[in-house]
Amino acid sequence: MSDKGQMLKINLTDQKTERLTISDEWYRDYIGGEGFAAKILYDHLEVGLDPLSEKNMLVFTTGPLTGTKAPCSGRLCIGFKSPLTGTIGMSNVGGHLAPMIKKAGYEVIIVEGKSDNPVYIYINDDEVVFKDASHLWGLDTEKTEDRIREELGNEKVRIAEIGPAGENLVKFSAIMIDRHRAAGRGGAGAIMGSKNLKAMACFGSGQLHVDNMDSMNEFAEKARQELKDEAFAAGALKPFGTPSFMDSINALGLLPTKNWQHTTFDAMDTLGHVAYHEHLNVKPWACFGCPIACGRHTEIKDGEYKGESGGGPEYETLGAFGAKCYIKDLNAIAMANYICNRMGMDTISTGQVIATAMEWYEKGLIDDKTTEGIPLEFGNAESMVEMVRHIAMRKGYGDVLAEGSYRAAEKIGKNAQDYVFQIKGMELASCGVRASKGEALSHLISARGADHLRPFASVIDAFGYLEPELGINEKVSPFEDSNKKWVKPFMELSMLTNLLGVCLFASITLAVKGSTWTGLYNAATGNQENLTNMLKCAERVINLERMFNAREGFDRKDEKLPVRLSKEPAVDGLGKGNVANEAIMLDEFYEAMGWHLDTGLPSDEKLQELGLQ
């Protein structure tokens, strides 16, 4: 096995595989992970490609830290052109598959083409087998994992699979890993569905090569200590997982409630993190090499769904099915979450789509006839759960909602788009923007559409973290539209975690320092990089993704907030009275990025600086 690993190219049309070497220049310029995925997609996808055509690719990439002793190093990046947005699609997911891919000897797996019949791929070290999946087509993700493990007679295999939502080409369907970790955003599941690819199972027996194990041990210990020392990671994420965000985001006036009509939700007695841990049977769950173990495996303790269990609901799911849909019933939210996992569907988009439809219903834009008898009122937990099922199966009105809220609104016409919360076609996550302008900017500028993770700027806005390493030296008000230049280095640090194959959550509160990541990278690869160069690579990938989108026709006109957030002052919470002024934020940020103010596209100088001309 090469210490630089290999790139495995799998063509489903003719069931051929090819092994390619990754060039030194790629490693130098793009590091790995999302960098490689962006480069491959930019170089190989033709402009204007239908995302559901066989020419689309699924690019699975690991990073140089994936599977090493670096903490939180189980991340896998999946790149594709998104059927939801038409932009570059990047989904990042934890679990244990990414390290297994590396142990099988690969850093990148490209899947292209389309199978005539349902298949799954079994990668067993050097061997790649195409296996019939006709009998698995239609099975939910949990059953699919069980069957494949049984069929392969290998308990240790790690699997990425789709459920019925991906098969049904739901535009926000997910690829699921380890039963309940979701590569959720952007519709990667539908790409697998369109290729007749039910699953990719992988087993590797190799050992990872690390250049300098002593140095790796030293920096890994440093990173673990940084995670222990940081209050949020150690005091909130570890003991309470992402549900701990619920209370803080609500307190900050950032919780989009009743489809963003309010910014706080009087429901912490059922949806707060204490209630969550009391009302559900909860077990923490860790991805590969993670000392935080923010994942939650839950079981419903009472009521109609008693005994149902699965991964999550994570914070975003509580926000999407809870706050946005105005539902206080934790059990129903957990059930909706389990269904999404089993069907293979992004909970964030699913919840937002339903919340939007609930407001259409409230405003009389749709009615019982539209929904085929489902009373889609805010707060109706039963209707919400039923609609989740309908979307996954494209039943009744679920077939329309499965196209995403933007397309569903187009079908209604009138003022339906006023209640849609999307940017570039992607539904917003549960993080408000009128009390965190950094968050507003994150959503606006992200390549994959509305994005709360690149970076998770509200964390910096809310807690006022400073980071001299990144040049973030003074606190600024989260309510100010100006002074958002700090988002640039923070965004680069976030992207860097995606290039390295480690988890954003280790960096989200600047727990693990950029310099520590750099030390780990040098130990793993034998390079002698510094943080500045690493962040430059991250900037390169950000610009490359922007160029991908530019040639698909995206520019400044597409970086627009939903009208309620930019025009209607918040009615409650810390941001009460505020709107988000996107023009101010974008002008300032484009300038910091070296992007043209009129188009938002990289200047020639910037491209030259990054070697992207």
Next chain:
Amino acid sequence: MSDKGQMLKINLTDQKTERLTISDEWYRDYIGGEGFAAKILYDHLEVGLDPLSEKNMLVFTTGPLTGTKAPCSGRLCIGFKSPLTGTIGMSNVGGHLAPMIKKAGYEVIIVEGKSDNPVYIYINDDEVVFKDASHLWGLDTEKTEDRIREELGNEKVRIAEIGPAGENLVKFSAIMIDRHRAAGRGGAGAIMGSKNLKAMACFGSGQLHVDNMDSMNEFAEKARQELKDEAFAAGALKPFGTPSFMDSINALGLLPTKNWQHTTFDAMDTLGHVAYHEHLNVKPWACFGCPIACGRHTEIKDGEYKGESGGGPEYETLGAFGAKCYIKDLNAIAMANYICNRMGMDTISTGQVIATAMEWYEKGLIDDKTTEGIPLEFGNAESMVEMVRHIAMRKGYGDVLAEGSYRAAEKIGKNAQDYVFQIKGMELASCGVRASKGEALSHLISARGADHLRPFASVIDAFGYLEPELGINEKVSPFEDSNKKWVKPFMELSMLTNLLGVCLFASITLAVKGSTWTGLYNAATGNQENLTNMLKCAERVINLERMFNAREGFDRKDEKLPVRLSKEPAVDGLGKGNVANEAIMLDEFYEAMGWHLDTGLPSDEKLQELGLQ
């Protein structure tokens, strides 16, 4: 362990247990099984008792052949006063629990009283433990079995349990055994629910005593050979299970289609036994000691419910959710069946209740407002499946239907009862009566309400079996209202199987002879009985049950067919143009039984003859 076993009395109120010896007279007069249950209920239940009060009893009985080498000897009888009918309730179920009870040293277990909090009982040989079941309350039957096995650390334990339907006191809720065998008819599940008893688990390490093993082996071999030699048991039941009835009962014009509007259903391409075995993944499943293995474990192969699995659907379930509800979708029927098993609910009553509601909906007696938006049209598979869930959880209109079709019709008034198919409050099974007058009579006279099993007379009607041993020496037309006296000995033979603890299906086509059963009984007990005396015991139990009902107010007036069957000529099938004239049948049958023609109650002479005065 006594060779006559013991009677274990468990009081849930004070958590006391008592061991009682069964008298020789009981063995002589009632043999065992349903005989003991009837005797205990008759002797101990006060007249007019509310079936859901703590004074009601659950009497679990085994028979002298239970657990022996006699074929099909895994039957358990459960006696109680029925909350659905107010009559004596008798549910008979297979699986492996009954032999386990005997191996623990008991022939009879009586459960009485009521626990303050949910409990389950663990019978481990001599030890009886009351265990908290608060954490199990609300769990479905499959999860309940899994948890209890895990908690007790004993994989071999056999369990009777209820699901949410029993907890919710659904009037036709079932006790489930071995995950998917149902003690379904009459609402035994609600009795457990009313007592806060979630489950009864049993493990026994003892050996059964058989008086003459050589003779047992000889007669067991004879019985097995008789099963092999009989065409229906060997040629239909064994290879195709109860779904094999579907085609024959349809061909005979006995399939109640569209709530009995038709007697044949043009759906054998999806619901017939060949389709069943093609369209579902099917594995045969056997109860204790059964060479037939008529049980079917199935898995849905495609569509919305793909990968769902469980026991059944058996013939009656195909009839109830399929023919009666006018649904051709086998997958939806299987799904409804799995839900019933998980919720713990009788599929026969559930399907008939929904079919009746579908006709109310068709006739405008109820509408979407009543059903809270569920379009309850004939043939609407989705509505059917949803209503099954609603009934189990008593949600919306399901709460009304959970009371059974008779009470639900009372609530509507008008002519709603015209579309109800019940006798003594019990919904009819899927066996028509206008082309099988023997079957009509079976339904009419049964102690537990409309009953297709005591005896399954349509089999004799249809195939014209003769049985000199029973005095059945000449064929009669199934369409004739007269000449139904043969039902008496056939009913006694059916009852005899319930006294012995063996399966009716071994006797249903007279495969295993009454004399063979008698030989097995003598081998097991060391007695020297003849068939005549055995049938006399059966007759005694039939009369004792009738006396139980008589003191609750039941008499001839309650033995009335649904109006469509007695007044409206069949529109199609072999019985086209026929009605069933209950007066003729009852007069003749009462006379044969020694019952008063006016009241239908046993004459003093008959009671004296049977020692029941």
